[in-house]
Amino acid sequence: MIAIFLTVVLTENYVLCQFLGICPFLGVSKKLNTAVGMSVAVIFVMALATAATYPINKYLLVKNGLEYLQTIVFILVIAALVQFVEIVLKKFIPSLYQALGIYLPLITTNCAVLGVVLLNVESGYNFAQSMVNSVGAGVGFMIAMIMFAGVRERLEGNDIPKSLQGFPSTLIAASLVSLSFQGFSGIVENIFA
C-alpha cells in the first residue's frame, strides 16, 4: 500500500514521468496560490472519481461484459461528478466553493483524472489500492505543481533569447524538474525489496 503510494508520488509521478495532466501543469502553474488551489481540487476529484467508477466498473460493466464501454462511461461519470460536486459545494460549503470552485470545470477534461481511473482498472487494483493510487497521483500532481510554480516565479523576468521566451523556456524548465524526479527511479523497489 505504501509502496503504491510512494511509487505514484515519486517514481511514476503522473505529470513529470507519465505526461498526464500537462495542460493544467503548464497553464495554471504561474502563481503558487493558483497552483495549490488547482492541485487540491485535483486530489479531491481524483479520489471521488475513483470511488464512483470502481463500483460501476466492477458491478455494472465487468459483470455484463461491457468493459469496452469503460472510456465512455468513465468520462461521463467524471463530467457528471464534477458538475455535481460544484453544485453541492456551492449550496452547502460556499467557503470551499470559493476556494476550489473555479478550478472544478477545468478538471473534467484533465487527462490525469481519466488516466488514473483507467490505470487503476488496467493494473487490477482492488478498491483500497485504487483509492491509495488516486490520492497518491493527486499528491504527486500537487508536488509537481508547487515545485514548478516556484521555478516559474524565478523564471519570470529573466533575459532569454527571443524565440525561447514564454512556452519553450517553460518546457525546458519542466524538463529539468522532471530530470530531478528521474533520480527517484528505483528508490521504492529498493526500500521494499
Added chain:
Amino acid sequence: MAEKKSLGKEFSKGLISENPVLRLVLGTCPTLAVSVSVTNAIGMGIAATIVLICSNVVISALRKVIPSKIRIPAYIVVIASFVTIVQMLVKAFVPALNDALGVYLPLIVVNCIILGRAEAFAGKNPVAASFFDGLGMGIGFTFALIVMATVREIIGSGTFLEGIDSLTALFGVTSFTGFTLFENPIGVIVMAPGGFLVFGLVMALANKIAEGRGKPKAELKGCDACPMASACGAACVGGSCESSEKEEQAV
C-alpha cells in the same frame, strides 16, 4: 471566423500556420508521451486524425440540434464513442500499437485538440468545412508528432522507424523493420525529461520560423491552452478568457 475561406484553406491552415501542437499549443500530453518512436507517433497521429474527422463531422451535423448549454457533455459523448471504436479497431488489427500506446489511446477522449476543434470550429461551421478542418488539424498533429519523434528516436534510441512493421503489416508488408543507426544512444531523450526538452526546442524553432514570417509566436497564457476556457469561468484565472483560437491570442 472562417466562414468565407475555401475548403482548401480549411485544410491547409492546420498543417503549418495553425498547427495544433506547435502554434495553438493544444494536445501537449499525447505529444510528449507518444513521441518516443516514429512508429508510435504515426499510429497515434492516424488514430487521433480519424477521431477528429469523425467527431468534427458528426458535431457539425448536429450543431443545430445540440442545445448550447449542454454542448460540452454532448461533444464528449460523441468523441468518446469514436475513441472507443478506434480503440477496438486498433486492438483487433494492430495489437502491437495498442500495447505501445497503452492508456494514451483511450485518453484521446480528453485530447485538447479534439474538444478544442469541436468547440472552436465544428460547432459553428458546416459539415464539409469541418471535415477538412479535422483532416488538416489531424495531419498537422501527426506532422508535429513525427518531427518530435524523429528527433527523440534518433538521439534517444539510435534507431529510426523501429517496429514500423506492426503498422505496415496491415498492408501485408513485414519485411522492413526500421534502421538501427548507432549504438549507445542518449537514453534520457526518450525518457520524460527529454520529452520536455525536445518539445521546448522544437517550439522555439517553430517560433523562430514564425517570427521570420512576421507571425505572432505561440504563447501559453493562463488557460488559453485549455479548450474548456471559453466554456468555463475558470479561464479568467490566468487573465485572458478567450477561447483557444490563435487569432484572439494575437490581440
